[in-house]
Amino acid sequence: MTYKKIDILKYLQHLNLETEKPTLQYLEKLTSAQLKKFPFENISKLLLNHKNNLCGLVDFETHLQNSIDFGLGGTCYANNYYFNLLLKNLGYKASLHGADMNSAKNVHLINIVILDRKQFLVDVGYGAPFYKPIHIFPGGKTDLKWGHFNFLITVDDKNIIKVEVQKNNERVHGYTINHKGRNIDHFINVIADSFNNNSEFMRMLRVIRFFDDYGVELKNMEYTIHKNGSSTRVLIKNELDLKKIMIEVFELPHFPILETFKYLTEIKFIDITKIT
Numbered sequence: 220m221t222y223k224k225i226d227i228l229k230y231l232q233h234l235n236l237e238t239e240k241p242t243l244q245y246l247e248k249l250t251s252a253q254l255k256k257f258p259f260e261n262i263s264k265l266l267l268n269h270k271n272n273l274c275g276l277v278d279f280e281t282h283l284q285n286s287i288d289f290g291l292g293g294t295c296y297a298n299n300y301y302f303n304l305l306l307k308n309l310g311y312k313a314s315l316h317g318a319d320m321n322s323a324k325n326v327h328l329i330n331i332v333i334l335d336r337k338q339f340l341v342d343v344g345y346g347a348p349f350y351k352p353i354h355i356f357p358g359g360k361t362d363l364k365w366g367h368f369n370f371l372i373t374v375d376d377k378n379i380i381k382v383e384v385q386k387n388n389e390r391v392h393g394y395t396i397n398h399k400g401r402n403i404d405h406f407i408n409v410i411a412d413s414f415n416n417n418s419e420f421m422r423m424l425r426v427i428r429f430f431d432d433y434g435v436e437l438k439n440m441e442y443t444i445h446k447n448g449s450s451t452r453v454l455i456k457n458e459l460d461l462k463k464i465m466i467e468v469f470e471l472p473h474f475p476i477l478e479t480f481k482y483l484t485e486i487k488f489i490d491i492t493k494i495t
Contacts, residue, residue: 366445
């Protein structure tokens, strides 16, 4: 098996972890640390496209340094791909899989890890509270509560793996995993398409960050705190409040939120206060 060699010591130092043998317990530590350190966000996507005309992934070194310097993470393609490289460099048998959302093919990316003859779903790029690897097997079902959302992971008798997000028992969104493992190059076109000006994540502010026992979610000019089975939504008055919230609530003092706000509102002329 061939894969890109990366600076695992620098990566692990950023996660506040040390090198260990590739066990399930260590995989749980890695997954939790990754989820909390690298937020699900589209800020890096917007700025890199604006400044560098980027329509793909940055290299690993840039991805890691952006997290160290600014608290950036990424969407599914960056967060799950570079975590995949870390796992492989640490000795795990990890494969990348595309996932379909409704009729859209491969618009999500996840990891499957095989350990001790068991399969685990590892998804650190969905903005979901998947703090631990999720054991997946025919007939299996996992139900995770996060604020007013439920995340259901099911596997039918044909080994079709589905993730469904529900609110008040109604489906909000979800994905179905494609069985065949792929190289990241397989997703080049769909990644490029995600930078289209009309794409959802090119027209809004979106940040989700996880802490030990709660999560915070920004969507344009409102944020929501998900904790203890409840969700509290707060409207943001202006850009100065937006910066303050990123510092005090999201604990991301160097996050380039104002630069992105100005890019959306003053260059792309998007009124994000009217987008829900």
